[in-house]
Amino acid sequence: MTIAAAEKSPILEVHGVVKRLGGVDILKGINFTVAEGSVVAIIGASGSGKSTLLRCLNMLIVPDDGEIVWKGQRVGWVQKGSTWVRQKEKELLGYRTQVGMVFQSFNLFPQMTALENIIEAPMTVLGRKRSEIEEEAHALLRKVRLSHRVKAYPHQMSGGEQQRVAIARALAMKPKAMLFDEVTSALDPELKGEVLTVMRELAAEGMTMILVSHEMGFVRHVADEVLFMHQGIVKERGNPSDVLVNPASAELQAFLQRVTD
Amino acid sequence: MDVFIAQFPRFLDATWLTIWMFVLVTTVSTLIGATLAVLAEWAGKPVSLPLSVYSWVFRGLPELIVLLGCYLALPAIGLDLGSVGSAILGFTLVGIAFQLEIFRAGLNAVDKRILEATRALGMSWWLTMRRVVLPQVIRIAMPAWATFLAGNVKIFAVASAVAVTEVMAVTRQAIAVSDQPFFLIMVAASIYAAIASILMVLEAVLSRRFSTRYGLGLRR
Amino acid sequence: MDWTVVTSNAPLFVSATLNTVAIAAATIVLSVVIAFPLAIMRDSRFGFLRWVSAGYSWTTRAMPTLSLLFLAYYGLPQFGIYLDPVVAAITGLTVIAAGYNMEYIRVGLQAVPAGQYEACRALGIPLSIALRRLIVPQAMRTILPPLTSNLTLLLKGSALASLVAVTELSGQAMALISYTYKPIEILIAVALIYLCLNGVLVGVQRLVEQRYRLQD
Secondary structure, three states: OHHHHHHOOEEEEEEEEEEEEOOEEEEEEEEEEEEOOOEEEEEOOOOOOHHHHHHHHOOOOOOOEEEEEEOOEEOOEEEEOOEEEEOOHHHHHHHHHHEEEEOOOOOOOOOOOHHHHHHHHHHHOOOOOHHHHHHHHHHHHHHOOOHHHOOOOHHHOOHHHHHHHHHHHHHOOOOOEEEEEOOOOOOOHHHHHHHHHHHHHHHHOOOEEEEEOOOHHHHHHHOOEEEEEEOOEEEEEEOHHHHOOOOOOHHHHHHHHHHHO | OHHHHHHHHHHHHHHHHHHHHHHHHHHHHHHHHHHHHHHHHHHOHHHHHHHHHHHHHHHHOOHHHHHHHHHHHHHHOOOOOHHHHHHHHHHHHHHHHHHHHHHHHHHHHOOOHHHHHHHHOOOOHHHHHHHHHHHHHHHHHHHHHHHHHHHHHHHHHHHHHHOOOOHHHHHHHHHHOOOOHHHHHHHHHHHHHHHHHHHHHHHHHHHHHHHHOOOHHHOO | OOOHHHHOOHHHHHHHHHHHHHHHHHHHHHHHHHHHHHHHHHOOOOHHHHHHHHHHHHHHHHOOHHHHHHHHHHHHHHHOOOOOHHHHHHHHHHHHHHHHHHHHHHHHHHHOOHHHHHHHHHOOOOHHHHHHHHHHHHHHHHHHHHHHHOHHHHHHHHHHHHHHOOOOHHHHHHHHHHHHOOHHHHHHHHHHHHHHHHHHHHHHHHHHHHHHHHOO
16 A cells, blocks of 8 residues: 555645644644545644644634645635635535544534434535435444444443544545544543554555544554654654654654653 | 603602612612521521522512502502502512522532531631621622622513602603604613613622632532 | 402403413514524624624613513504504513523533534534534523523513503403402412413423433
8 A cells, every 4th residue: 555655646735834823833834745545644742733734634724824735726715817715614615525534522413323423414415315325324334343333322332432433424425535633542542442443444445544643553554654743843754664663853752752651 | 852851850850769769679688588598597497498488489470460469459458558668568579589599599508517617616606607607608699699680670660560650650651742752762771771781790890709709609 | 358350250361371371482482583693693703793792682681671562562653663562562572582592592502512513514514504403402401491491581571561551461460450459369369370380380491401411
């Protein structure tokens, strides 16, 4: 997967993205590209800007400067004559359906069963028939090994189960890429494995994935590229077997020391 | 506008009447309500149960019905208080019911273990109440008390229904001889809104002062 | 005491009670419908909408309910608008109740975790659909308990309709007192009816609270 992926043209390009929040520079000019079918892991201490960067990628947070280019088209802006015009929230919704996102805190809809959570957006956003999407939803639940939890409500499920439903919910929109924001950080250690297994299988199927994670073992085995963020910039990048084994900067050395302890 | 200028002295008198009725009713019902709350808390079921029934009845009845009772029913048993007297009695009866609940909630919020501590220190019941319990109750109950006042002043408009010449009654008489009823009612509403706004500012000040400075907003 | 004045006029009491219930029911439904957009405006991106909504909230908290009823019944004819007494009463009561309800609804919407809004955006669900299908149903568990406990206030408020010539319970009581001059019996009967209605509302409130506690 790694060599083949690198040769493909990039599906997502990030050019000079800057974000300020409350007078503080969270992101100070981020550049990277993601090839179709590849897995990019973003690591770094809390407060380094990882989650903000991930939210910029699907415009949950709008960058102050720089460009995000999806399949050759600039995201969030349209050219009218010679000037660029910001898109409205409504016009961004189409892009977001192509990029799935899974959150640290699951964010399942609490009043709906696992199945209803999955079929909600395909029904209301894509306007698909309930009977048709239900079949796919059952298949997705099988894929995340939750066939037995179809009718369970979020509060009846473990954190690991909820997170797998959240992954299935995002996949139901048939996204071309997936964003994972520290999806195992809120889970007890014994529940992390079941979620990581699902993600590993997804990567093996060729899904383009961008993930923020503290699971160094997982990152080393699954990621094609690692970005180490420190104080709003990408401090180090490269193949995980190089970067994680022979860190060049003192910051990454200190960070790896902390997370492996 | 002409009507308003012609009626201005009457509006002024009516506003003054509304204000002093409100102050009198608030003072009396706060004192009686707080006393009854203490009684209910320490005298047990025989006192607290009838008080609960009283409070439920007078908080549940429309103020208009209570006022009509004082204005129409009491004279039938030989007690004629006149219109202003009936209104004051009616609003006080309702006010006591609400104040009782406000101060009861305040008393319940006081940590009962404090009573063990004061007894261990040899403090008498009255001393404990005066020096330890009541100061806490007042701090806890103050925001709810202010909220009640800010919402309660508008109710005095209902007194117009029992022939009290407060603001709304004067307005009703004025619109009978005017072709600008909307304007006149807005004037009356604004007078009430002004008084209520002053009380709302008081409410904001009190609740900020008593919740941050003493950190007592925690126990509800 | 002479209770025949109550028993012989029982049909009048029944129809007056039904009027009271109808006025209160119409008010609660209409006021909630109006309160939702006001609550959403309160946190709008546009300063003007926020300002309108805050002004509405303040006005309705500061103005006497009775003045709103008078505006609708005695005030609007100045502009050639003549409302039926019942319509005028419901209009005045609704305007006031919406001001209170918008605050409960706002608190309820704010109680829905930010992650829920974020999840909706990430899935590409438009805000209108997200609010209707996902956010509001979640907010209802925060909104309903204070809303139902406020039904008591609404029932009490409906008595003011009698002052704009509506024959609901209080109006019927005043009319009967002036014909028969039996204030004690009539007022006791009416008070008991109000307290019974109140008891029903307390029951509804308990049910609502119980239902939402069980789901947690």
